[in-house]
């Protein structure tokens with residue numbers, strides 16, 4: 009465990025729009041506690057995490073910072089390595105509050121809870137070929153992976169003793185076990201599932217069902233002795249509007265779309281009763297789940313910031329286009345684009361301006377493409393363009409046009425921004441990897457030659 013770190017509450021979204029009225033005893037509490045120690049889950053992004061600078065980040069961090077701004081509370085992060093360690097620190101009284109957790113009988117032994125900061129449903133995740141699950145009690149003999157020490161693991165062990173639980177150290181480990189056929193399923197929030205599937209590329213997974221009542225109601229937990237602190241937090245939480253919650257979730261995930269789907273989805277349970285209703289429910293349920301899986305796939309393959317397909321999404325198209333080009337001996341070009349000195353923009357104008365430049369640049373690229381071209385955000389400030397039926401000369405022309413569009417565009421907040429491009433064209437011997445490697449090498453050359461230019465590598469000198 010490291011030293012406690014104070015974290016900043018001064019981000020734009022935290023403007024204190026709803027300062028709360030505190031009682032005299034609550035004000036006295038704040039004066040007596042100039043830094044309320046907070047334990048968090050260091051590895052649960054996008055809900056929350058501790059980043060490499062030791063800052064509490066994610067949805068919970070923003071929500072709590074907003075509550076703090078509205079109440080005048082000062083929060084001091086008590087850093088830990090794992091969630092388990094945070095629970096132990098909380099039990100030992102080393103931190104007065106826990107950030108973002110479900111209320112469970114076990115936790116009620118030493119904690120009292122605030123109203124929820126956020127509500128979020130859990131869904132059963134299986135591999136693609138698994139049938140939809142309408143009744144969990146029919147799953148005797150199946151295995152489920154659940155992260156150790158979580159409320160859902162506690163509830164599941166109590167409610168479904170006939171299903172074997174394989175405990176894992178982390179959320180992503182649970183999904184990995186499902187993807188690798190080591191267990192049958194796991195139970196996760198849809199948002200977390202989308203986030204991890206996207207990051208890890210586990211596209212053989214799907215949402216197979218939902219257990220009624222298994223929603224995360226994510227609250228703050230406060231030591232039983234700190235009733236006044238809980239009351240202050242509740243006053244702050246009451247000021248959070250649905251729009252502010254959406255805004256915060258939207259910053260870390262594509263939650264807007266999901267929360268809407270999930271709200272509808274719970275209607276499934278309002279049906280039922282007679283056999284006919286049950287049958288109708290199953291059909292409705294399967295359609296709903298299919299819809300959810302489509303949403304999950306879209307979420308997992310879309311870059312949140314720019315709305316472009318991400319690297320995983322392009323990968324499938326890439327393999328298909330390359331094999332078509334090779335089979336029919338048609339030209340295929342790849343253009344890798346990278347903003348120049350983007351780090352300076354972030355450092356000098358701030359991350360938000362950097363984000364706006366990325367969004368603007370992605371729009372410029374989109375507007376200058378042909379329909380058959382596929383564009384994706386490759387990562388960071390890099391974009392990848394796949395151009396079927398395009399030879400080296402045409403690709404060079406297109407890249408020059410894109411760079412000129414960036415050069416001539418007034419980016420809000422920063423003015424002139426340039427980009428560099430690396431181009432490669434497919435040969436019969438290429439794999440996706442070698443084609444990308446050459447585009448990458450060409451991009452490196454464009455940077456080395458002074459940036460704001462496009463360089464071409466038709467094939468390796470060694471090939």
Ligand SMILES: Nc1nc2c(ncn2[C@@H]2O[C@H](COP(=O)(O)OP(=O)(O)OP(=O)(O)O)[C@@H](O)[C@H]2O)c(=O)[nH]1
Pocket residue numbers: 313346347348349350351352354358359360361362363366387388389455459
């Ligand atoms: N604002 C913002 N910045 C990002 C994002 N993804 C990556 N970055 C930043 O992009 C910067 C890339 O910096 P470098 O790799 O040094 O590249 P550069 O400054 O563009 O320099 P050259 O490529 O050599 O011209 C880093 O500071 C990253 O933090 C994002 O989504 N938003």
